[in-house]
Amino acid sequence: MERKSSDRKARAPSGAAVQKIELTEALYRALFFEWAEHGFSALSLERVAARAGAGKAAIYRRWPGKLQFADEAVNALGLKMAAFGDKGSLEADIRAFHRRLRIVFRHPVVRKILPDIYAEAARSDEMKAISDRVAQTRRDEAKKVIDRAISRGELPEAIDRDIALDFLPSSIYWRMVVIKSSLSEAQLRLHAQGTTAALKSLW
Template identity: 80%
Template structure:
């Protein structure tokens, strides 16, 4: 006798139908490790899957290709690295922003992958779009530093926000990623003081 549909239990998906959060995170880590070792152009999804302890199908169940995989991985990590809470003053917020940026630039994978991204940007419009989205994520977070200072009355509402946002990361990026020098705490404080002074000077410029 045929069972009525209402008598049949709904079965939970299993096996390939379930996308494990832990496996997704492992795939992200494997992607970045392979990227740092081989560069994006030579990156192999087979090696990424093997490093994560999975089959290549685990990647294609999540992303249609290498670019989409990289896009989601980069933006997921960028969002985690971007946020920090209100520290109460412009200089304190700038110092917290610089400290977070220093932590990112100290990471050995970031130090190898970031220059490769810029090299790929010169060759690939798709990678350029990925890079721009990551940059905008960080810029949106930096904008909170400026907007909080305006709300506190530390900066005028007429401030040129775009130039102020350029000031925030540039000195840290130059020192750590371009000249490849370390940045100890004492000097980090000086960079925060200098950047704060520059933004305030911009606010008073004619």
């Protein structure tokens, strides 16, 4: 008897599918570690594949080249700053957003890769496109914080959203990526308070 389409859709992934997902994630991790150690310009796909316990063909079955591989891997990393629910106030939302950034920025590999992305973006239009997409992912999530604050009446509809979006991640990025300092929960709270005051001063 023929199976219903709903039954086929509900079927769990096969062992081969799970292995492919696990290998893709292993390749992402290997890429980031190699990138952090050698920089993008000196990145070797052979070393990446070997580090992931795979052959170079495993990379080319997924991506046509190094830039496309990096683009997808960086986008997957950017999704770690995924959406969070309404925390009830502008300051609480900013604190939650900062906490997401801290999770990403505190990783030593990320701290090395991000400055290298920006350096490469200054020399390569292709890498600039990747960098722009990373920035847009972060700004799309930050925009939800601004929109919720406007709907609550905490910020005016006429606020300059571009400037507001510049404010949201800046102090966290400066502290954790530029000067490579840690950020405690108490300091995170102070950054949220300061950012909230700065946004409200844009009235």
